[in-house]
Amino acid sequence: MSISKIRFKGVEWAHNPETLKVYYEDNFSEEKLFSGTSGLYKLSSKCRAVSGTGVLTGYDCLEQFNRLLKLQRERESGILSLPGMKPFYAYFKSLELLCEPCADAVSYSFEFIEDSLKNNLKTDKYFHTVRDDENLWDIGYRYGVDVHTLVELNPEIKRTDELENGSQVRIC
Numbered sequence: 485m486s487i488s489k490i491r492f493k494g495v496e497w498a499h500n501p502e503t504l505k506v507y508y509e510d511n512f513s514e515e516k517l518f519s520g521t522s523g524l525y526k527l528s529s530k531c532r533a534v535s536g537t538g539v540l541t542g543y544d545c546l547e548q549f550n551r552l553l554k555l556q557r558e559r560e561s562g563i564l565s566l567p568g569m570k571p572f573y574a575y576f577k578s579l580e581l582l583c584e585p586c587a588d589a590v591s592y593s594f595e596f597i598e599d600s601l602k603n604n605l606k607t608d609k610y611f612h613t614v615r616d617d618e619n620l621w622d623i624g625y626r627y628g629v630d631v632h633t634l635v636e637l638n639p640e641i642k643r644t645d646e647l648e649n650g651s652q653v654r655i656c
Contacts, residue, residue: 490504492574495552501594504535506534506569510529531600534595539591539592541589549579549590549592552592556578556594558576561575571640573602579592579593611655613653620647620653621645623655
């Protein structure tokens with residue numbers, strides 16, 4: 485079985501990181517009750533965070549790192565695709581070079597933070613529900629959106645000609 489590679493804003497990592505941590509956390513409040521005991525109440529959920537470490541290898545390892553650095557410095561969030569997870573909008577929060585670069589290897593660490601505002605905007609005007617025998621070309625033609633744009637917006641779609649009936653395709 486082949487594991488998909490990490491992808492952010494359509495840019496695919498040359499090598500998946502060695503470690504990957506997806507972190508979910510909730511905010512709680514502890515309140516004293518009249519009986520002298522206390523109760524714990526869930527207030528809200530924080531944005532999920534993704535972090536990891538890895539090694540970029542090959543003669544172009546510094547170029548690979550600089551491509552990631554360029555993405556990290558962009559201000560806008562983008563779609564983050566992780567192996568085995570549904571893609572979501574995130575900010576590329578940090579990228580760190582962990583050691584002196586060698587001739588063909590660079591160690592790094594990274595962190596993403598979820599863009600909860602965009603992830604909660606799943607309205608009909610941004611999505612199309614796939615009908616029988618539709619593909620990305622049909623959907624692109626219908627909404628006037630280039631197929632390459634649809635592929636970038638929907639990194640979880642592996643084949644543009646085979647879409648699951650009832651699935652959601654982001655159109656903008």
